[in-house]
Amino acid sequence: MSFQTPRSIEDVLGAIHRREYLMPAIQREFVWGTDQIVRLVDSLMRGYPVGSFLLWEVKPETARSYTFYEFLTDYHERDNPYADRATVPAGTGTTAVLDGQQRLTSLNIALYGSFAEKKKYAWWNSAGAFPVKRLYLNLVDDPADEELGLKYDLRFLQDTEAAPRDGEPDKWFRVGAVLGLANSGPAIMKELARRRIADDGEAFQRLYDLYDAVRVLKPINYFLVTDQDADKVLEIFVRVNSGGTPLSYSDLLLSMATNQWKELDAREEVRSLVADLNSNAGRQFSFSKDVVLKTALTIAGVDVRFTVSNFTQANMEKVESAWPDVKGALLRAAALLQQFGYNEHNLTANSVIVPLAHYLHLRGAQDSYLDSSSDARDRLAVQGWVTRSLIKRGIWGSGLDTTLTRIREALIARAGDGFPVAEVESAMAAVGKPLSFDDVEVDELLNLKYAGQRTFSVLSVLYPGLDLSKQFHEDHIFPKSRFTKKRLLNSGIPAEVVDDFIGSVNLLPNLQLLAGSANIEKQDSLPGSWIESAFPTDAHRKNYVHDNDLDDLPLELSEFLSFFEARKERMRSRLVKALGTPLATAADEA
Known part of the structure; x- marks a missing residue:
């Protein structure tokens, strides 16, 4: 030199x-x-x-x-x-x-x-x-x-x-x-x-x-x-x-693979797959090459850590050999997440796609898995696990490699019988990543705000009957535009509770998931009036009210706080049942 x-x-x-x-x-x-x-x-x-x-x-x-x-x-x-x-x-x-x-x-x-x-x-x-x-x-x-x-x-x-x-x-x-x-x-x-x-x-x-x-x-x-x-x-x-x-280890891994792969150009393959995951088929995600490479290591059956000792010729041969399976599994996993209603704005942890893709690979899932009626129950099990893991804080943060390794082991042991929710959650709990929620966590979720990182996931758990593959928006049940100090006072709301109205309008008990076209039609209509005009029969109205937990929905804005508190308590009961809290477990055992 x-x-x-x-x-x-x-x-x-x-x-x-x-x-x-x-x-x-x-x-x-x-x-x-x-x-x-x-x-x-x-x-x-x-x-x-x-x-x-x-x-x-x-x-x-x-x-x-x-x-x-x-x-x-x-x-x-x-x-x-x-x-x-x-x-x-x-x-x-x-x-x-x-x-x-x-x-x-x-x-x-x-x-x-x-x-x-x-x-x-x-x-x-x-x-x-x-x-x-x-x-x-x-x-x-x-x-x-x-x-x-x-x-x-x-x-x-x-x-x-x-x-x-x-x-x-x-x-x-x-x-x-x-x-x-x-x-x-x-x-x-x-x-x-x-x-x-x-x-x-x-x-x-x-x-x-x-x-x-x-x-x-x-x-x-x-x-x-x-x-x-x-x-x-x-x-x-x-x-x-x-x-x-x-220089990140994923950068080095990709560079090493580019020189070590014999048939494929690793850099071009990863670039192309990242682009397909994020933008093809109407998708809007922001997956990185790190996630793609971590998935490749997982499916190839090698150490998932980005360490220099992992960049061996033998490991790179395994990754190249597994690459067609990696591509197919990731693209199907992204399509599944899209069906669950996720996109770049509400998917709070991109790493969740790694075990999801691995599971689809292990069971040999093809494109038919995405809409097959025979797999509907399994998709619901997957959706429930994905959503709860995104709601729970800290699951996809520190200790990620250990978490992914334990999940991989659990999936390999039982994936042939459908998505093994209990075994996967047990493996996660063993490394300090349990998916149970205590009362404090449930109360925190009830105070989530409009457009918050976890708000969509919580609403999708609360109201699982919605077809989230269609475009749904987070919607204010009582329209936010009416909750200005001036408009509230003009509507006869007492001055001493105006701040309570304004402080509650953006919180979870006043939110629902509403189809995009319906959300546009609703605009700033009061919910009672909109439901009367949007649904032609009593049966349709009753179904909508039941599906969205809108019992005792008032016609007048003055009754908003009473409705808010009542719906909050109903939401608490739903969350306790849906999220597997210690309280729910004890009740089930009794």
Whole structure:
């Protein structure tokens, strides 16, 4: 390993675009965010060191045995989050980046590309959820927030956001445009004049600092590894990647599998399966590659932990051999969770799909299992266990590998007889993950709020007769829009109980699951009036009232609190019976 002559950013990025530098498959995916990219560019413009880099000179005879990837230029969180696989021509070698790919990818995006991440609260598949932004430098103003510790105002903006308003100077300079300046003197002055900020000395300095950092200075210091022993290179790689954004074991496992699988490309297979799980067939989930890999280890029958000692050739052969079964089981498990009414917003623990997929694999379930009448009872047993495990706090948190291992053992022992609820729950209880609920926990559930993480799961347990494969919404029985202080007082509600009304409207006893179309029709109607108009016969009305526990539903808003307390007590009894509390167990035994 030898130290090489420093290079400029322009020079190194040029080599990347000439495909002289590639990434080995053992590299993780790009994980930096916009804040990290901005800080890196700010540091370079200030002349600060940005750390050394480690490259690997790969000879032709070595290159043909490994997989390499190109660098990302236009990152899109949904549509283009991964680098493309590179082709190394036969008989040629390459230079692989062992340490520094996050920084080099960030610089490539900053100067040549764009960054598109999901807007907060936007739906994954909605139009405009991923605005495309490029890095811009403010030539006129200092950073608005001094606490960030930045000298330059660098921001990822949409091109329309960076465009000047009528009569204002064109202050936002796209960082990548610095590569098109002919020099650092007259060309900068001409650029500033075109932007109507030619008399601003600070603007000249900012643009000069950017030019100097990218095209003149040589901050890229790197070491070159020439050893062709892959095991030694892997050891170096693991050691140098212990800082920064940590290299997860799932990243390493996926990278190792990419090199060790003989017939399939592990990285492409996992990427494709994650995409299918999350978005195909109308699904909206957010399963990660970690969950997919954990499921693969579970079904392959190897240690489920993400530890280096687990990344053996023998284990990877088992995972590759089991991969077709893993794919089928996971896709059916996702479809089953969708039938249970879950999506990315109310599935509070993605890890629940691991034992669910394993069970479907063990019983050899095919697509027919999802809607077969002969399997209906088994699906209900699975749904009950899944839902209660999501309601109970802490089940899928700490000690996950131990929990998954014990569940796997219980499923292997009894899966042929249908989903073994008792055996699985006994195994979970043995490692401190019981699915029983005490009185305090039941009271906590009764105080869950509208759109809370566990609210959907609790409502689905309370009212199991609903076909949740259809679109259901959490709905206020008494509409929230009527529970403002002004509207309540205008409706004759005494002032001394107005706060009680407002404090109760979003709690579980005033919530139900209602079909999407019915929820739209209901809007802010009082429940009694809506039921009269929505259901044509007494029989239909009685069924709806019974199914949703709406006995003694008042017609008037003034009786809301009495209804709320009565329904709360009925819900408590239902939960005690449905969740397997100690009180329910004692009553059953009596």
